[in-house]
Amino acid sequence: MVSFLLKRLLQSIIVMLTVALIAFAMFQFVGDPINNMVGQDTTQVEREALKEKLGLNDPFLVQFGRFAWNAAQGDFGISYKYKTPVSDLIFERMPATLELAFVSAVLALVLGIPLGVYTALKRNGWLSKFIMTTSLIGVSLPTFLTGILLILFFGVILRWLPTFGRGDVVEIGTWATGFLTISGLKSLILPSFTLALFQLTLIMRLVRAEMLEVLRTDFVKFAKARGLPDRSVHFKHALKNTLVPVITITGLQLGSLIAFAIITESVFQWPGMGLLFIQAVSDVDIPIMAAYLVLIAFFFVLINMIVDILYYAVDPRLRSNDG
Amino acid sequence: MDLLNINNLEIEFPSRRGTVKAVKDVTLTVQPGEVLGVVGESGAGKSTIGNAVIGLLEPPGRVSGGKVYLKGDQIDELPAEEKRKIRGRRIGMIFQDPLTSLDPLQTIEQQLVETIDLHLKLGEEKSRERAIDLLDQVGIPNPEDRIKHYPHQFSGGMRQRVVIALALCAEPEVIIADEPTTALDVSIQAQILDLMRKLCREKQVGMLIITHDMGVIADITDRVAVMYRGDLVEEGTTAKILGDPDHPYTKSLISAVPRPDVRLKRFPMVNYIEKEEDRKKDFDISTHWLGQARDFDAVDGSLVEVKDLVMQFVAKNAFLKKNRKMFTAVDNVSFDIKQGEVFGLVGESGSGKSTVARMISGLYTPASGSIFFGGDELTKIKSQKEMDYYRRQMQMIFQDPFSSLNGRMRVMDIVAEPIRFHKLTSSNAETEGIVMDLLEHVGLGRQAALRYPHEFSGGQRQRISIARALATRPRFLICDEPTSALDVSIQAQILNLLKDLQEELGLTMLFISHDLPVIRQMCDRVGVMKMGEMVEIAETEALFKTPQAPYTQELLSLMPKLDKLSHSGLEVEG
């Protein structure tokens, strides 16, 4: 167990270093950082001095090492556009994105898994077929269009729900939460549903496919041949075996929610990291892009670690070596 | 009153190409304490009977006629919930593959206790005691500790014991066992069959055992029903069916079973199931392309020689080389094969016999040791071009007829590929002519060239494989379990074909099999392998009559006794 985790940790570090390298390469090859930091009237001498001061004349490895070291401490330099530290910008907006992603993840899981199980067990029922067809529409509806339609219907026509922003937030320490006010919660409904819809259909279809796979295995047939009731065969034996592959992909999917939020945030003008990022892309604000990339990679690595631990909990074949 | 009575059962599988009757009007009975064997080759419909009795026929299959009685009560028309209550409680079922029959995420305690408590309502504590007792009965040592383990912590044979315990745990009156030992090695097969017979007698349980294996039938059954393409062709006591069969199919089937006790010149005509195209000898092999250019460099001594061959696989990978755990699949194996000889390699699964074949054919690179072919050391050759010269002289026939042919290619292109690659002919027309001749020569007929592999049966596919292997005009043929995936009558045909070709072309052969009777029919000398090591090498007849190594003696003693089988029509050699 310990050696397994250590191995995973090592892999995670390699992943983070690779992503950091990409982020660093963006600094190196895209635009001139000095040009982005100073005005038109700065002299060549001043520029050289600034270059020296920032260490841009150092060897590649030294520069990368410094970049990685700073990044590990959350320091990604100064935004070209806002002229403030990137970390401040990102941390200010992180709660909005994380709250949105969290609610969407819960929605996707709570609805996706039972629907997947249901459609697998009753796969020839009309309701299952209806759900499956509807889910295909869910997959075919681009996230931004879902958002637009929801805005049109609930915001413009019915005027029930707010269509942009987070509503009122409450500051708890440095964390601005929208969970504690009515308008904050109301504002969450449309964006979180928009963000969840795509993942929900994916998770549902995945659970269904895996469940069908497991239902065909010999041990399910043998369990039926022993006279075990359907309830036990389906939930005690089949569902638990379905979870092993589902955990991995679900983990990845939920990880991608944070990045996927870019679109939702853009449609709903949700003041999160995604919106910051999309603006950075338009403005070629490399520090923000780099920081966002590294942050997403970090969440990915974190979720992967959790998935691995969950694996251990579910699958005894990983736990023992005396097989 | 019969314990189990299957009356005029009919099962059909509707499909868009019309309805297939898998079982036609079959009537069987089983008495308490009796073992009834249902034997047949693939497509006989025998497995669907077992599934139909317990009400677990896979859709779209359905029972289209007949009745099933258990102690006089009709059970085939019961509602689903009532049928479920019979499963496990009154009829137990054992499936073929113990590795996949158990839920991998639950301990065997959880699985046993759940089933026992469900049917016998003993409560958790009593169920557990009973579970431990059952494990003890099926021969699992330390049942108190082992019960807490997960299925993957048991070996294949032990898992099948757990499966048997699960099937027996609610004291069913009938057990249906569908190929219960097919996935197991011979030595374990014998133990499991002994166990099943003992439990059957002690508990006065009736057993329906479905198998393709005459050895299992001879070993365990009291009565036998023979099925052929959905029909029950013959039924009677085991002694009668095996010793003096009436129906021509049964006769053909029994004559095709390789005997452990005698060596036959050839298998008698076994054409009941699949007629081979007459292998027309319309060309003279000595003047035909196939027979020409066979004047390879003369060899003094052995054609193939293997010295101190070692092969290791990574069993557990690790970042650091020293932490890697290696598994030695082949350990210092040496032997030689003389020109024109058929050398057999026999052993149980995991003995390394196939690995040896793959090293000789160049599929694996040995960790150490050397391979000589015609006196040249193959293990020293680095260039692909140079290797091609030897590859041409050395071809291989594989085990699985369904995966050994590329389904996307026509038979013509499959057989022509080696000729084209080694540029053995001067024109495409010549190549195609040779391919057709080859196909005819292996008993398929010229028209086969235009078709695709999926249009052929397993035996026919194996003939295509043989044609492909012959297409480089090799002098050395490696046969890796060439018939173990085939039905017994088809196996007899293919073995006959291999024997004929070997004689005609003067081939040298390495013949690998786990099946001792087959080895006895085919080989001049035999090497016995166990866990990567060569245990004994001897002349075939000497090995079977006076085995030297203890392991060989053990293997021979575990062979199914087939001496009760009818000898009529057999031509014994020597």
Add this chain to the structure above:
Amino acid sequence: MKMDKTVETTRLERFLDSDIWHSFKKSPIAIIAFVITVVFLLAAAFAPLVSPHNPFDLASIDIMDSSLPPVWMDEGDARFFLGTDDQGRDIFSTIIYGARISLLVGFASVIFSMVVGITLGLISGYAGGRVDAFIMRVADIQLSFPAILIALLIDGVARGLVPKEMHEELAVYVLIFAIGISGWVQYARTVRGSTLVEKNKEYVQAAQVIGIRPGTILRRHVLPNVMGPVMVIATIHLAIAVITEATLSFLGVGVPPTTPSLGTLIRIGNEYLFSGEWWITIFPGAALVILVLAVNLLGDWLRDAMNPKLR
């Protein structure tokens, strides 16, 4: 020659007799989806011939016709079936031209992904060892970033690298590259998985024993046998690529407004949504959804048809 002819007919017969064809004939959904997809493809391919107006011919656009509602509404104009946008362009025609761009980018990026993914997948699966480990690690890392994020990053980097006026010109290629490169992992993983299965099959070993070189084995033996699942992925990927393109264009980092795709049209229309001119955004949106849905239905059907166990 004569023999080849018989084979030709058997090929057609083989197809007509195949389970795929039978399953297609029996599935009304698959047929409808297929027809819709083909209609979109033809309309897009022959856009100049099919569309009633050329929305990009400035001479034919009259600002007086701007923001007209669809024909069945009170102020509708018979010339503009689905109404016009703020500049007086016919919505129906812009949709056809938009679909042309969307499908062009979609197909090009699918082909790009396929080539990269299949090649890397074959190499990874066949070579194994360190090469395999490396390719799959890269794939894992990339998989953790949604396609949209990778495409955005590439677009952002491209903006930084090339001058603004050139970027307009290159936008479509950048987009194809960005969407294509973000999709290869799916193909590579599937092909690798199938290759691992296929390479252990005995027909591959038989080819090795004959002496056939790895490149030929991959091309002649392995590739044809792994194409089934690849076609399924490609179909579904086409839908995803079209969506991704639309999303990027919607976010304003896709194709330039001078050659709008469906996504660009939705973005433009979105600004008028609150002022009541819903048709400018809803019709392109509906066209996008219908196209993607048809392709998805086709892919879904194809997957089930190729995997008869699931039926």
